[in-house]
Amino acid sequence: MKRSKYERPTHLLQGGPRLTTSAMIASLAAPGQRTKAAPFGHALAQLAEERPDIVGLSADLSKYTDLHIFAQKHPDRFYQMGMAEQLLFSAAAGLAREGFTPFATTYAVFAARRAYDFICLAIAEENLNVKMACALPGLTTGYGPSHQATEDLAIFRGLPNLTIIDPCDAHEIEQVVPAMAAHQGPVYLRLLRGNVPLLLDEYGYRFELGKAKTIRDGRDVLIVSSGLMTMRALEAAQALADDRIDVAVLHVPTIKPLDEATILAEARRGGRLVVVAENHTVIGGLGEAVAGVLMREGIRPEKGFRQIGLPDEFLDAGALPTLHERYGLSTAAVVRRIREWL
Structure with missing residues (x-):
């Protein structure tokens, strides 16, 4: 039987049977967790009702970036560019020069690896x-x-003029979309798509571009996190509370420009282990950005500084929950590491 381009056997996981997974569209939500379908696509389609300057472009991936919802609502403002990421971003640059506000969607690997030079020279x-x-x-x-x-x-991160956003959940994505459109200049969004977990609404959270916010306070540990790892940090904090370990969570959705003032204010509070948790390699991401800020200001956390992130290697293929546990991004893995460090 011929496989589709979105399905193939996964890596043979050590110590277990060969698994298969619909890995391209796997949900990040745990069983029973609240989710919201395609928050980016719905938010953009709604915003476009009020903003005739907004157009959408995709490189043959509108269904897998939730832009198909925008395309259905505004077909005259949607452009399918085919499997040509360099063309995608060059066309978006041209539309921006003509006064439009283009939202260009693809996979993050294709933007970062295939189209970087075009993003750098034509946009940034x-x-x-x-x-x-x-x-x-x-x-x-x-x-x-x-x-x-x-x-x-x-x-x-090293690209001048570029704003970078790493949202946690569906609640935040719905607020990020109008904030992106209101901001003048290029923005890179690490998009969570499909059935996206929903939890920050329980904390009364409001997104502000360029601002980090304390979601939960605690006296023993400070977790500085972004993206889906804020969700895992909050789950870990609840689990560690059973051990009488009090964990604070500082959510940093804007990676660039970094809210250094808030990070420094939280890191200066004594008696806490400082942990940066991110869904990214430990090389060159939020962890190193926070470490640089602390070092430049001469701040040395009383109980130490640690990173939770992906290793500096190419990762295995497989079922997503298995991979998150293997590489330390699962809630259970976060709990284990913090217990060890304390």
């Missing part, structure tokens, strides 16, 4: 108003190194 250098919403950031697919954007932050 010209400071054009292009919004890049790129799915499958970090380890959010089990499809292997060809689709796992484990190093996209390291690639894009």
Whole structure:
């Protein structure tokens, strides 16, 4: 039987049977967790009702970046560019020059690896108003190194003029979309797509571009996190509370520009282990950004500084929950590491 381009046997996981998975569209939600379908696509389609300047483009991946919802609502403002990421971003740059606000979608690996030079020279250098919403950031697919954007932050953080956002859940994505459109200049969004977990609404959270926010306070540990790892950090904090370990969670959705003032204020509070948790390689991401801020200001956390992130290697393919446990991104893995460090 011929396989589709989105299905193939997974890596033979050590110590277990060969598994198969719909890894391209695997949900990040735990069983029973609340989710919301395609928050990016719905939010953009709704915003476009009020903003006739908004257009959408995709490189043959509208269904897998949730842009198909926008395309259905606004077919005259949707452009299917085919499997040509360089063309996708060059066209978006041209539309921005003509006064439109283009939202260009593809996978994060294709933006970071295939189209970097075009993003750099056609968009960032010209400071054009292009919004890049790129799915499958970090380890959010089990499809292997060809689709796992484990190093996209390291690639894009050094690019001048570029704002970088790593949202936690569906609640935040719905707020991020209008904030991206309101911001003048290029934006790179690490997009969570499909059935996206929903939890920050329980904390009364409101997204503000460029701002880090304390979601939960605690006296023993400070977890500085972004993206889906804020969800895992909150889950870990609840689990550690049973051991009378009090964990604070500082959510940092804007990776660039980094909210250094808030990070420094939280890190200066004494008596806490500081842990940075991110869905990205430990090389060049949020962890090293926070470490650099603390070092430049001469801050040395009383109980130490640690990183939770992906290793500096190409990762296995396989079932996503298995991979998250293997590489330390699962809630259970976060709990274990913090207990060890304390």
